[in-house]
Amino acid sequence: MIQKGLEGVKICESSICYLDGINGRLYYRGIPVEELAEKSTFEETAYFLWYGKLPTKSELEEFKRKMADYRELPDEALEILYHLPKDLHYIDVLKIFLSIHGSMDGNDEDLREKAIRVASVFPTILAYYYRYSKGKELIKPRKDLSHVENFYYMMFGERNEKIRLLESAFILLMEQDINASTFAALVIASTLSDLYSCIVGALGALKGPLHGGASEKVPPMLEEIGSEDRVEEFVQKCLKEKRKIMGFGHRVYKTYDPRAVFLKRVLQEHFPDSKLFRIASKLEEYIVSNKIKNIYPNVDLYSSVLFEELGFPRNMFTALFATARVVGWTAHVIEYVSDNKLIRPTSEYVGPMDVEYIPIERRDENG
Numbered sequence: 001m002i003q004k005g006l007e008g009v010k011i012c013e014s015s016i017c018y019l020d021g022i023n024g025r026l027y028y029r030g031i032p033v034e035e036l037a038e039k040s041t042f043e044e045t046a047y048f049l050w051y052g053k054l055p056t057k058s059e060l061e062e063f064k065r066k067m068a069d070y071r072e073l074p075d076e077a078l079e080i081l082y083h084l085p086k087d088l089h090y091i092d093v094l095k096i097f098l099s100i101h102g103s104m105d106g107n108d109e110d111l112r113e114k115a116i117r118v119a120s121v122f123p124t125i126l127a128y129y130y131r132y133s134k135g136k137e138l139i140k141p142r143k144d145l146s147h148v149e150n151f152y153y154m155m156f157g158e159r160n161e162k163i164r165l166l167e168s169a170f171i172l173l174m175e176q177d178i179n180a181s182t183f184a185a186l187v188i189a190s191t192l193s194d195l196y197s198c199i200v201g202a203l204g205a206l207k208g209p210l211h212g213g214a215s216e217k218v219p220p221m222l223e224e225i226g227s228e229d230r231v232e233e234f235v236q237k238c239l240k241e242k243r244k245i246m247g248f249g250h251r252v253y254k255t256y257d258p259r260a261v262f263l264k265r266v267l268q269e270h271f272p273d274s275k276l277f278r279i280a281s282k283l284e285e286y287i288v289s290n291k292i293k294n295i296y297p298n299v300d301l302y303s304s305v306l307f308e309e310l311g312f313p314r315n316m317f318t319a320l321f322a323t324a325r326v327v328g329w330t331a332h333v334i335e336y337v338s339d340n341k342l343i344r345p346t347s348e349y350v351g352p353m354d355v356e357y358i359p360i361e362r363r364d365e366n367g
């Protein structure tokens with residue numbers, strides 16, 4: 001039997017994430033994601049996902065120091081920066097630097113240590129490329145700031161009192177079971193390839209508009225709608241043209257995505273006058289109340305509005321998603337390879353058989 005898109009297929013046992021798509025519930029190692037987004041930090045949740053336990057105070061302090069120590073890029077990688085074109089997509093920038101970083105990262109076998117190193121360096125790559133491509137002076141990482149605070153500081157050269165909102169969004173985006181990009185990472189890991197290759201593969205999968213790439217499509221779509229009173233006309237046009245409405249629908253959630261609910265509340269509280277937010281809310285209201293295709297908003301709808309309001313460039317939104325999801329990707333890789341099995345599905349062959357090989361000089365040009 002063929003399970004198109006591997007829908008509903010379980011590929012492994014895991015104790016990282018529980019996702020109940022019918023009731024719209026998401027837990028990281030048994031804790032509701034909303035609670036972590038409210039009370040935890042990037043570093044603490046990452047530690048929890050990687051180590052399988054909440055850290056003690058001293059463990060967390062040491063871990064934060066370690067992540068801060070890993071922030072800088074090797075000089076050789078930094079040299080490459082100044083040779084890059086200035087209009088690259090940020091996911092491609094990550095792929096370039098991680099490929100270089102990976103081949104220089106030695107062969108120590110501790111995957112968790114490598115995962116921490118990679119996740120620590122994501123913000124540096126993005127902020128350096130952002131400032132380089134805008135002709136601004138680079139800002140060195142600061143060890144006295146948290147992972148997320150340092151990221152914002154390296155991007156914009158200042159602190160932001162709303163930084164907690166970005167941290168909550170990153171916690172919500174950090175992990176989500178065997179989604180397409182995590183699966184891509186696992187396929188690569190299952191061949192016993194290196195961790196950096198898994199992440200580069202996952203980045204490629206995340207970039208697509210049916211997955212994390214949707215976040216970059218949402219703001220232009222909301223601008224295309226233009227105003228709340230044009231929502232109905234827009235949705236009907238999409239249905240007629242069989243065009244997907246970005247930031248809606250999900251393979252697993254068949255009700256509200258709890259992360260979208262959380263982020264909508266954040267936006268309501270902190271950016272109630274945002275035009276994009278008001279159009280997004282109206283779109284949600286129209287689609288849900290009219291049961292359009294039985295779809296609901298997914299995390300990309302509101303995370304993209306939040307990223308926009310915090311001043312990040314749109315072509316960085318998927319890379320922001322990756323800055324969080326790298327933790328989930330690597331946690332899954334570490335868990336999977338501890339009891340590895342090569343991932344190799346099959347297909348049902350439906351093509352012809354016993355086809356004659358016609359020599360090239362006898363082949364008909366017309367077909």
Ligand SMILES: CC(=O)SCCNC(=O)CCNC(=O)[C@H](O)C(C)(C)COP(=O)(O)OP(=O)(O)OC[C@H]1O[C@@H](n2cnc3c(N)ncnc32)[C@H](O)[C@@H]1OP(=O)(O)O
Binds near residue numbers: 005246299
């Ligand atoms: C972080 C994330 O990755 S979350 C997802 C981000 N992606 C997006 O926001 C892109 C828009 N959404 C989609 O394309 C889809 O909902 C997906 C790809 C996320 C999930 O899709 P699947 O589980 O494969 O369902 P599929 O695409 O087959 O949709 C089922 C039906 O609902 C419709 N549908 C699903 N999502 C949407 C949407 N966003 N807009 C319009 N129609 C939709 C499909 O057209 C299909 O209708 P049909 O049966 O009449 O042909």
Ligand SMILES: O=C([O-])CC(=O)C(=O)O
Binds near residue numbers: 178
């Ligand atoms: O789970 C999925 O299919 C998509 C995903 O990564 C998410 O919603 O965060």
